[in-house]
Amino acid sequence: MSGDKKNLLLLFDRPKEPVFVPKGNERKAFVVPAEYLTDKYKPVGTQVASRFGSEASEQIAVNKISIPDLGEILDLTRDENFTLFIPKHQRIAGRLINIFLGVRNVEDLIAVAVYARDRVNPYLFNYCLSVAILHRADTQDLDVPSIIHSFPDKYVDSKVFGQALEDATVVPENDRTPIEIPKDFTASDLEEEHRLAYFREDIGLNLHHWHWHLVYPSNAELSVVNKNRRGELFYYMHQQIMARYNFERLCNKMKRVERLIDWDEPIKEAYFPKLDSLVASRGWPARVENQRIRNLRRETDGLKLDLDDLKRWRDRIFAAINSKSVTDSTGKTIELNENEGIDILGNMVEASILSPNGEFYGNLHNMGHVFLSFIHDPDHRHLESFGVIGDSATAMRDPIFYRWHSYIDDLFQKFKSALPKYTVNQLNYPGVTVEGIEVGVQGGKTNNLQTFWQQSDVDLSRGMDFQPRGAVFVRFTHLQHRSFTYKIDVQSDLAREGTCRIFLAPKFDERNDEWLFTDQKHMFIELDKFKVNLKEGKNTIMRNSSDSSVTIPFERTYRDVDTSRPEGGDALARFNFCGCGWPDNLLIPKGTPEGLPCQLFVMISNIADDKIDQEVTGECNDSYSYCGLKDKLYPDRRSMGYPFDRLPRDGVDTLQQFLTPNMRVQDVTLTFENKTFKPKEVIS
């Protein structure tokens, strides 16, 4: 019986192995009607069915339904790469999602998914089935496995797969040792930008980015796209990526990223991803030094676009920002106001289908990715696919991602700079004073945050198509930090609620000078945000770093179908949603061996202007700062980034001058210990 809805998840296992090959470590096989077989397997249907059927632990009979017309969906062949950035691919994905959403029950969903699986592009299939499971009422309690298990090739050095094949074939399972991925496999330190590779190539970071774009698609049916404040969150999540990247750069004695403002000049930073696409059986194209963006003429991708188009969109968006108004597709003028303006602008710049006038304001951010991704073959003469910058699962690996998003962020900041400045009233919380901050670090010194290298293992075997079963682990090395606890002393004149907001920024700029507030405010990375109940008098707030509203724990980033997880439908639905979340191991930047002086900023803001009236329960509301909450309002009424999202009131030049009594700054140092700890040898 295909009735057990968990069988749907078997379809994520080994995406290129035909559906009749037993799936998962449980070796369950789908028994499909003969007409479901692809042309390749129709002639040998009986033979293979009996061979694989006999290997299976359980046979899952699949419903015979009227076969859907896949039509345009098949235009994307099975050995191409799929990306959400190309409109044609978005449209194709929308059709398949609609097919999956449209069938009446889980049995039929399994049937149609089984039928589609060996016909459509495997990566497209994974995306569309994930979205459908996430949005169908009858499947929200299913937990989609992390994409790294289906497509490890998007996250792991291509060299590993040769080794993994050897181990899976020759070495007995119990004798296998994890295959180590060298920390520096894409470049050497001779390439200055490589100093940031540990951040850009962090597996959890790239999984977060994939997941963010999965839960916030820019093009799908309206109910899926039109999530509360999604345009603003697009701005804020990426602003925080930039703040965090620039922070990491200062840790590595590099200046902040240069915006990609001149689109005609050669791009000096190269990137060689050293990833293979197992779907396409091709290496990912490299982006070599000093390439220039060129006009796109790629008919198979439906792309006929000039750099001039991109420039026109840019100019129109700037005109909208400067006039604080946009013209919608009916010709009506919409004001970009203080609170909702950024949300409209976010949708317009990305662009999502919520853009008030996609025809006129275009598709700036997405197409920037696309232009950059085809820099090596803009007219498809060489039959090359897009580079890593063109796929949200891999884009953050390439240095150009940050130059492009620095440009995009700057554009949002132009808008933010023209908004009314926060008054002291909008910042202060009369009666509340933050009197002291102390950061206790496990096994370390007070106010001295500590980072180091840690190794972790992940099992690739679910993505190793056509290879013997049995776990094959790779061991990768990532940044980690000792866990720490904030101790915040707050004086309140009466019992009340408040929102505690915690940010961190470097204390000095690239010149080692103190910051002007107008610059430093862009450097503040959000570490946590949570509601506090203050009693009258002295309060001591204790909060652990692992409770951060920004991050998700390591286990959730890499979760597999076998991992234990929260029970019950509603909790599980949120769990899926919360695959989105900054990886815990990157909560704080790397720091420096000698200790980078930083400023920890704590604010208790006035609950009256913060509060959203809604119930939030369950285990999985812990990374809402960058990801929001599923089917809920964003749980903070303030503009995202508050209080650092606007220019400061007149007379404020430094952080110290900015402070009201409900804020406080504590100097902390951020020390990196250049030592690598083995898995489980955990001190975090």
Place this chain on the structure above:
Amino acid sequence: MSGDKKNLLLLFDRPKEPVFVPKGNERKAFVVPAEYLTDKYKPVGTQVASRFGSEASEQIAVNKISIPDLGEILDLTRDENFTLFIPKHQRIAGRLINIFLGVRNVEDLIAVAVYARDRVNPYLFNYCLSVAILHRADTQDLDVPSIIHSFPDKYVDSKVFGQALEDATVVPENDRTPIEIPKDFTASDLEEEHRLAYFREDIGLNLHHWHWHLVYPSNAELSVVNKNRRGELFYYMHQQIMARYNFERLCNKMKRVERLIDWDEPIKEAYFPKLDSLVASRGWPARVENQRIRNLRRETDGLKLDLDDLKRWRDRIFAAINSKSVTDSTGKTIELNENEGIDILGNMVEASILSPNGEFYGNLHNMGHVFLSFIHDPDHRHLESFGVIGDSATAMRDPIFYRWHSYIDDLFQKFKSALPKYTVNQLNYPGVTVEGIEVGVQGGKTNNLQTFWQQSDVDLSRGMDFQPRGAVFVRFTHLQHRSFTYKIDVQSDLAREGTCRIFLAPKFDERNDEWLFTDQKHMFIELDKFKVNLKEGKNTIMRNSSDSSVTIPFERTYRDVDTSRPEGGDALARFNFCGCGWPDNLLIPKGTPEGLPCQLFVMISNIADDKIDQEVTGECNDSYSYCGLKDKLYPDRRSMGYPFDRLPRDGVDTLQQFLTPNMRVQDVTLTFENKTFKPKEVIS
């Protein structure tokens, strides 16, 4: 017993599978002493040995010898690429070859090869063991399998391997159908240079080039390098490649190749090889548009070289050419004379260790390949390996190969142009007159050569490491021609011998003008050369295209260890040697659909100046024109390329004027039929 020397050939099977895994379709397993296992397998030695031993059809006990010190040989790691163009790699290869040559008998050779196999780079191992087998007295009767069976990834679209894995795993062997490689997988016709891809990417062509450099290494022990006229053959074989490439270009309405003479300017033609290196588990790097050659600083490759060095070598070589003399390493002056000068110059330009002064004249040709192959990462900051132009197995795929070799050839032509012109006496054969030429084409019209596309299959399974056994064929499409027969009428005043020389050139140049002889002579491609016995009076010489002295038959190009082959030691030794040979399917250029007017040139030259006194027997002397004869003198005493290798005597402006009575020209057309024939559907 490892005594059966044929077991050596099992070491070429599945180069990455450890030596204890049963080898070949026969599934013979080497039983190795425990200390032969690599560190990875030492802990599980007993377990895997018994597992794989029980799978084997036969166990081959391996001698325990004193373990050799591999030393520097291990500097090239197992997952790097190996190339003969980099001096450090050449040196390492020399050491391993010496180890293989130095052991006293076949049993010990098997032992040391088994020991080395899982430790040294697999590609290096293949090369060194091939050379050793070719040159050891006790193994010359072994037939080394074609490299395409060990490393198909160097010859076949990377996409195929994903498909092959699916077929090997899922599809029963008898139901497998060949995997088709599209004819145009590397680019589209939007890229003008792609019109020549069928030539550049021809598998047989690239196998020929690999094999040529295998039998004519530029660096190894003197007895191996110092073959008769090897410097001259380097010039001539590559001159003919250029003539053939330019001929193909005219067939495709393209002008002749532009020499790569300006080494500072961006190179406009790009090349995206779309090959994976299975050894390195990396895609081969692409060469994108408009890259510039830059100074090399790659310490791991032992390369510290400026473009200025290359220019200095060039200038010194030009000085030698213009002065017709070189200064050897002892300071002595050596004349570059009329007959042997080109041989010295060839060794100097390539450069081989026979160069009279490698220190001074450098390593122009090889280093040109190296500079071009690292154009994307000259200082190794991105940890990238060389592009296809850096490996003689793949170099001919890249358009830049021909621009570079056009430059190299031009340099040789400068030298040739300064030599004494052939007098009528040196050309004529008094008493011999060629009176008529007719080309009979099988199934076609007289004097109308015909080409078409043909598909052929090759089994990849010997190179598919760690995958189930059983043949997996790929089907590729290549140029082919109907077989044809020359009928040459010759009048002789008495019974005598002569050498019949047959060449072909296009009749018109790119402007559709008739050629000046000084240009056309570079366009003549050698089709055949053979001894004729003339009787007094009228002679009719019949000769089939398949007997060409230039080509080897299809079966030999792709020969596998299982193919039947000549019997007996001496014949086999030559057979190996003759893996070198132009692929029969490219004997004549593609022509045009409307028929390209060409000129077929036939000459009977005077045996007195041609003849080499030596015995030539056996089945395998049939491609000596470009490859010479193993352990023999080059079987034609004339300068290679005669009679087209010099400027014509005064007063000769056209081919017609050049002719003496023992020469004749016949107009033929070269017609391409744009139709693809399936394998065996042979009409050639």
